[in-house]
Amino acid sequence: MTNFILIFVFLVLGIVLQHCKRFPVNIYKLLNKIVIYICLPALALFYIPKIKWSTELLFPIGVAWIGFIGAYLFFTLLGKKFGWSNKLIGCLILTAGLGNTSFLGFPIIEALYGEEGLKTAILVDQPGSFVVLSTLGILVATMYSSSQSNGFDILKKILFFPPFITFIIACVMNNLGYDFIDTLQFGLQKVGSGVTPIALLSVGLQLKFERKSQHWRFLGLGLLYKLILTPALIYLLYVVLLQQHSKIIQVAIMEAAMAPMITACILSASHGLKPRLSSMMIGFGIPLSFVTLLFWYFLVQFI
DSSP: OHHHHHHHHHHHHHHHHTTOTTSOGGGHHHHHHHIIIIIHHHHHHHHGGGOOOOGGGHHHHHHHHHHHHHHHHHHHHHHHHHTOOHHHHHHHHHHHHSBOTTTTHHHHHHHHHHHHHHHHHHHHIIIIIIHHIIIIIHHHHHHHHOSOOOHHHHHHHHHTOHHHHHHHHHHHHHHHTOOOOHHHHHHHHHHHTTHHHHHHHHHHHHOOOOTTOTTHHHHHHHHHIIIIIHHHHHHIIIIIISOOOSHHHHHHHHHHTSOBOHHHHHHHHHTTSOHHHHHHHHHHHHHHHHHHHHHHHHHHTTO
16 A cells, blocks of 8 residues: 555656746656666666576566567557657557556555465566566667667667666676675665656656647557556466466466556656656556456456
């Protein structure tokens, strides 16, 4: 419940501050940089060294990878058909391709499925959503925001992107079985925990409720994919085709149905990929997801 309250407190605070004349509204650009360059690397260094890899993780881990690749194919095909700009396509891939599997997902899954369900949710989030964001997410953000077609320049931007560097370091630590001392881990965890409040405040500062906004139809498509098509795809693959029937699969489908990932939307906005649409995906996606999650919860009970 605390997480849900925090979501709306910081989102509303950002909206209110928009109307304070002396408040520097453009400070959201600084907040975005703090999330991308400080909080996200801290999370990588805290969580990734602790991941225990095994074949049993494939189903929950696969949720994020399938959802993101599906978003890439879905929005790339639509974009080419209707002549969308690269920035619009990149924005929709990032914001609709990744779900809020931790800040929203953890408390919801724990409330519905208990501690065992939470263990599965952590697998969906850390080696799944977080790793996809740190690799494919950064790749998409860099490629679709770059006006240059030089592959070397794009590769250089990715390799020198701080979250990607810390991701590689964290993976090496995991492979060597090494982790930081407790004091440093505590510090990393605290710094990383700033992702959600800072990101939501940034979103609130950018969120506009415009009746005639050009983004409404793209918002609808993005949320349709994230809240309906992604969990439907996971259901089709895991339950119908692979004949998997367990609590783990139920949790995987529920996590697939979560609202857009806050950090992915910030990554999109910070790279100039339709910042206003990126904010709308969170601002409208989170409250709407509470309705669609009810539908998926009742559906997965028949698995």
